Amino acid sequence: xxxxxxxxxxxxxYYKSVTDFQPRAGLILGSGLGGYARNMRVVQEIPYGDIPxxxxxxxxGHDGRFLLGYIGEVPTVVMKGRVHxxxxxxxxxxxxPVRLMKKMGIEVLFLTNASGGMGKGFRVxxxxxxxxxxxxxxxxxxxxxxxxxxxxxxPDMTHIYDTGLMxxxxxxxxxxxxxxxxxxxxxxxxxxxxxxxxxxxxxGLGADAVGMSTACEAIAARHAGVKVCGISxxxxxxxxLSEEELSHLDVQAVADRRAGEFERLVTxxxxxx
Numbered sequence: 001x002x003x004x005x006x007x008x009x010x011x012x013x014y015y016k017s018v019t020d021f022q023p024r025a026g027l028i029l030g031s032g033l034g035g036y037a038r039n040m041r042v043v044q045e046i047p048y049g050d051i052p053x054x055x056x057x058x059x060x061g062h063d064g065r066f067l068l069g070y071i072g073e074v075p076t077v078v079m080k081g082r083v084h085x086x087x088x089x090x091x092x093x094x095x096x097p098v099r100l101m102k103k104m105g106i107e108v109l110f111l112t113n114a115s116g117g118m119g120k121g122f123r124v125x126x127x128x129x130x131x132x133x134x135x136x137x138x139x140x141x142x143x144x145x146x147x148x149x150x151x152x153x154x155p156d157m158t159h160i161y162d163t164g165l166m167x168x169x170x171x172x173x174x175x176x177x178x179x180x181x182x183x184x185x186x187x188x189x190x191x192x193x194x195x196x197x198x199x200x201x202x203x204g205l206g207a208d209a210v211g212m213s214t215a216c217e218a219i220a221a222r223h224a225g226v227k228v229c230g231i232s233x234x235x236x237x238x239x240x241l242s243e244e245e246l247s248h249l250d251v252q253a254v255a256d257r258r259a260g261e262f263e264r265l266v267t268x269x270x271x272x273x
Contacts, residue, residue: 004092005147011051011096012103019044021068023077025273026098026106026226027266028217030113031235033259034063034080039267042069048081054100055093057081072271077101084213085138086190095141095220099150102224108165108273109221111214111230112266116238118199119183119208124237125258126181127265128209129169130161130230134186134202135215142223151223160218165229172269178261183208185232187215199238210238231266233258 021044029036048056048064057064067078079101085094098109117126146153173180186202188194190212194202202210209232218228 002145002147005149007053008096008099008103011054011100014051015100015104018046019068021075022105023068023075024106025074025076025108025110025270026101027076027110027270028079028082028112033112033262035259036078036263037067039263040067040069040071040076040078042067044068055083055089055096057083058087071267074270074273076270077104077106082213084190086212091139091141091216095216098217098220099224102150102226106226108227110266110270111217111228113211113214113232114235115185115209115211115232116236117209117234118203118238119181122181122208122234124234126234127178127262128181128183128232128234129166130185130232131166131182132184133160133215133218134184134205134207135219137188138216141216141220151225155223157219157222160222161229162227165227168272169229169231169269172272173265176265176268178265185214185230186210188212194238209234233262
């Protein structure tokens, strides 16, 4: 049996030993959404550190625990804090949480993050629905022996972000009177912010926002047959597009400031699933 799949099964066996909760939706919280629990009826929490062999987040602003409960009437598992490739984890470890959520039973994965904006007309604090992505600057999470129990060797990525879910997000943002940008998200390895020359290159490739997560998670989810949608909070303008020096504290501050609206939008969308 594939070693990565064996590890996944051990994590799942622990999960089943502590709960029989079966979520339909999964939500990964990016920077600024750490307080999301107030928007759901939490029935159980599982710290990442309790799960054998499970990666633990080391980044400020990323608590490490699964929240199990209900958003509206939808049974949901929420990742309160994600792990990143730049923390020194392998890409297989980075996407292990996504694969575990698939084993739990999710059908939809909602990805959120804080990112640097490059899109024309974008401003700090905007929300951007992710319509497509560029992941060519980080290793694919599917490198190595294929986990055939999850998906096929060469999965199609034409519609990484589900078109039906995108329309639901558009409708919900309009109902909630929340301005919603749309664009292509590009993932880098991090942890350093990008240089101005790199940002010009990424913009030339068609990217509208850049960050250090998310795209690899979307690939792993689609490989496993999970529908994906995503929203970025534009927490800063990318390097070279403003006079400001970039810092993680500033990114957190902007994300925290927009957290209320972000939470409201995410909650309303999941309630409609």
